[in-house]
Amino acid sequence: MITMGDVARLAGVSKMTVSNVVNNRAGVSDQVRRRVLEAIERSGYRVNVSARTLRSGRTGVIGLAVPEIDRPYFGLLAAHVIDQAGRQGFHVAIEQTGGAADGEIDAIAHSHTLQFDGLILSAVGLHPDTRPPAETGYPIVMLGEQDFGGRFDHVAMPNEDGTRAATAHLIARGCRRIANVTGRFSQGLNVVTRRHHGYLTALGEHGLEADPALLVNLGEMTMAAGREAAHRLADSGRAFDGVVAVTDTVAQGVLRGLADRGLRVPDDVRLVGFDDVPEAEYMVPSLSTVAPDHAWMAARAVELVVGRIQAPLGPTDQHVAPFELVIRESTR
Amino acid sequence: MITMGDVARLAGVSKMTVSNVVNNRAGVSDQVRRRVLEAIERSGYRVNVSARTLRSGRTGVIGLAVPEIDRPYFGLLAAHVIDQAGRQGFHVAIEQTGGAADGEIDAIAHSHTLQFDGLILSAVGLHPDTRPPAETGYPIVMLGEQDFGGRFDHVAMPNEDGTRAATAHLIARGCRRIANVTGRFSQGLNVVTRRHHGYLTALGEHGLEADPALLVNLGEMTMAAGREAAHRLADSGRAFDGVVAVTDTVAQGVLRGLADRGLRVPDDVRLVGFDDVPEAEYMVPSLSTVAPDHAWMAARAVELVVGRIQAPLGPTDQHVAPFELVIRESTR
DNA sequence: TTGTAAGCGTTATCAA
DNA sequence: TTGATAACGCTTACAA
Numbered sequence: 001m002i003t004m005g006d007v008a009r010l011a012g013v014s015k016m017t018v019s020n021v022v023n024n025r026a027g028v029s030d031q032v033r034r035r036v037l038e039a040i041e042r043s044g045y046r047v048n049v050s051a052r053t054l055r056s057g058r059t060g061v062i063g064l065a066v067p068e069i070d071r072p073y074f075g076l077l078a079a080h081v082i083d084q085a086g087r088q089g090f091h092v093a094i095e096q097t098g099g100a101a102d103g104e105i106d107a108i109a110h111s112h113t114l115q116f117d118g119l120i121l122s123a124v125g126l127h128p129d130t131r132p133p134a135e136t137g138y139p140i141v142m143l144g145e146q147d148f149g150g151r152f153d154h155v156a157m158p159n160e161d162g163t164r165a166a167t168a169h170l171i172a173r174g175c176r177r178i179a180n181v182t183g184r185f186s187q188g189l190n191v192v193t194r195r196h197h198g199y200l201t202a203l204g205e206h207g208l209e210a211d212p213a214l215l216v217n218l219g220e221m222t223m224a225a226g227r228e229a230a231h232r233l234a235d236s237g238r239a240f241d242g243v244v245a246v247t248d249t250v251a252q253g254v255l256r257g258l259a260d261r262g263l264r265v266p267d268d269v270r271l272v273g274f275d276d277v278p279e280a281e282y283m284v285p286s287l288s289t290v291a292p293d294h295a296w297m298a299a300r301a302v303e304l305v306v307g308r309i310q311a312p313l314g315p316t317d318q319h320v321a322p323f324e325l326v327i328r329e330s331t332r
Numbered sequence: 333m334i335t336m337g338d339v340a341r342l343a344g345v346s347k348m349t350v351s352n353v354v355n356n357r358a359g360v361s362d363q364v365r366r367r368v369l370e371a372i373e374r375s376g377y378r379v380n381v382s383a384r385t386l387r388s389g390r391t392g393v394i395g396l397a398v399p400e401i402d403r404p405y406f407g408l409l410a411a412h413v414i415d416q417a418g419r420q421g422f423h424v425a426i427e428q429t430g431g432a433a434d435g436e437i438d439a440i441a442h443s444h445t446l447q448f449d450g451l452i453l454s455a456v457g458l459h460p461d462t463r464p465p466a467e468t469g470y471p472i473v474m475l476g477e478q479d480f481g482g483r484f485d486h487v488a489m490p491n492e493d494g495t496r497a498a499t500a501h502l503i504a505r506g507c508r509r510i511a512n513v514t515g516r517f518s519q520g521l522n523v524v525t526r527r528h529h530g531y532l533t534a535l536g537e538h539g540l541e542a543d544p545a546l547l548v549n550l551g552e553m554t555m556a557a558g559r560e561a562a563h564r565l566a567d568s569g570r571a572f573d574g575v576v577a578v579t580d581t582v583a584q585g586v587l588r589g590l591a592d593r594g595l596r597v598p599d600d601v602r603l604v605g606f607d608d609v610p611e612a613e614y615m616v617p618s619l620s621t622v623a624p625d626h627a628w629m630a631a632r633a634v635e636l637v638v639g640r641i642q643a644p645l646g647p648t649d650q651h652v653a654p655f656e657l658v659i660r661e662s663t664r
Numbered sequence: 665t666t667g668t669a670a671g672c673g674t675t676a677t678c679a680a
Numbered sequence: 681t682t683g684a685t686a687a688c689g690c691t692t693a694c695a696a
Contacts, residue, residue: 016667016668028666051672052689052691055689069401075401093423094425096411256614259616279555282559282584283615284587380673386688388688
């Protein structure tokens with residue numbers, strides 16, 4: 001392994017000068033800088049990140065904890081976060097939490113071990129009252145879903161407004177018996193309750209009553225669960241002409257489940273999702289959905305962690321992503 | 333920050349004994365071990381990975397370089413790799429290469445900086461003649477696609493056999509004019525040429541001729557490109573009753589493109605993909621596809637890197653993943 | 665503008 | 681079975 005000492009000897013300077021060149025610090029004459037750069041080139045030297053980290057206390061790595069990286073939405077998110085972090089000179093290590101509170105707490109504890117400089121946590125299972133482990137020593141930014149009442153920096157989804165707009169759109173299209181396929185209600189405000197609330201608000205604003213028979217609470221927010229929800233709705237005998245799904249992934253399952261029962265979208269039932277995953281545009285029929293600005297969210301989250309890494313203190317920041325309602329075939 | 337020294341003082345032993353306990357090394361009396369563990373618990377001590385790495389030369393991190401983490405197939409792959417690596421006590425850092433040779437070479441060079449213990453590279457753009465940078469100093473395992481003629485450890489897809497089976501299945505279903513929607517042919521053996529070859533082999537084995545008008549070479553293997561391919565086929569006026577798509581992602585685009593032109597699957601055209609991404613089962617109609625054993629591949633790849641990390645030398649290993657042909661609605 | 669010295673937290677080595 | 685000592689490669693603080 002080639003060290004700074006080797007380069008220093010080769011260039012005929014001290015280790016410190018090499019360090020200054022490597023880190024682009026001022027106060028090195030052009031001539032010496034050139035000589036050092038040449039020695040680096042010639043020797044194929046690369047800094048030893050561990051040594052730098054040990055000494056400086058910074059790793060240059062941001063952790064990103066997501067439930068499962070193979071769900072389209074989190075893949076999308078990760079891609080954006082990796083891009084944005086790269087722009088700021090950080091690398092990203094991904095943790096899979098499994099969406100359980102356990103895994104998410106592990107991620108917080110683990111990042112300690114891994115010595116991230118900061119953690120972006122896309123929490124879904126964590127209880128809203130959770131407090132950050134007192135001595136984490138690095139900033140945590142919450143991304144997307146769960147709301148922790150201002151105790152963390154937070155980049156939130158437009159959960160309520162988005163679902164409200166989606167529901168209002170179904171109503172404008174003539175739907176009157178609109179189902180809501182969503183997750184399990186747990187205490188506190190979270191993605192599920194907020195989106196459900198947006199649905200209720202829209203119904204209320206248009207003088208419609210929510211029929212409890214048209215509410216499906218899923219244990220998991222997966223395609224498989226969405227499919228079953230559609231089966232349950234179709235088999236219940238209750239009339240329905242619209243479905244508001246809590247996520248695009250669930251919506252894809254619903255779409256499939258409706259097809260299983262011979263219900264046509266949008267002729268018999270109109271369907272709207274949430275997230276605008278890349279697949280939405282390619283489903284048959286293509287899926288209308290709430291499209292939060294994912295790049296914006298990732299940029300904001302990275303900006304927040306990086307900001308905190310540089311200046312840890314100060315009041316927490318709360319952002320809500322802008323969104324657009326994308327209208328496709330499923331609500332034509 | 334709490335260090336080993338702190339724990340040592342707390343437990344009334346030396347740093348070295350703490351180190352031995354932390355690393356589960358033999359030769360520590362039960363009594364002392366218990367005392368140290370308790371001190372660790374009480375103080376909330378966590379090892380400093382940078383210091384350990386600096387001293388031991390190992391980072392405990394495996395790099396995974398994929399084109400884009402938001403494509404379903406790579407998300408699936410990453411999830412498996414993260415799982416498997418975790419089982420062996422490694423963490424995974426994901427690099428996005430963008431599928432360009434540049435990015436892939438960057439990933440190799442970068443992992444140097446990042447000090448991975450090893451790299452799993454899912455290369456698609458890299459030229460088959462590429463040699464590993466001579467002084468990488470850590471093992472590289474190729475996963476999935478490109479073939480490098482035995483110069484790297486390699487876990488390959490059943491590209492040729494899988495596509496051959498898929499094509500034979502279409503023929504058995506009565507298809508006679510089968511299109512192949514695939515990527516751009518570049519020199520050497522790669523995922524595209526191998527899969528195309530499997531298609532040709534199956535046609536030949538059943539006495540069918542390949543019609544060049546039914547071959548579509550896509551610049552990108554995306555949903556958007558698949559959709560356009562379907563448009564081109566439908567608009568060409570050439571009859572076709574089956575499509576072999578190079579990946580499920582492309583197949584999803586084809587499915588969408590056929591729907592755009594009012595062609596029904598499987599009634600007018602039968603369609604088969606490759607990969608068995610989670611979405612395949614939920615498409616409308618659900619997609620028949622070649623299902624390589626992804627968990628097996630990830631396990632093998634991790635096993636290979638970890639093996640090389642422990643014993644760097646010896647002849648390279650070549651594996652081909654087992655597969656299954658999953659028959660769904662798109663070829664009923 | 666450049667160099668020297670010390671030490672970050674861990675583990676390998678060897679001695680007790 | 682346990683402990684003292686010396687690195688690992690780098691950067692902070694300060695001296696020249």
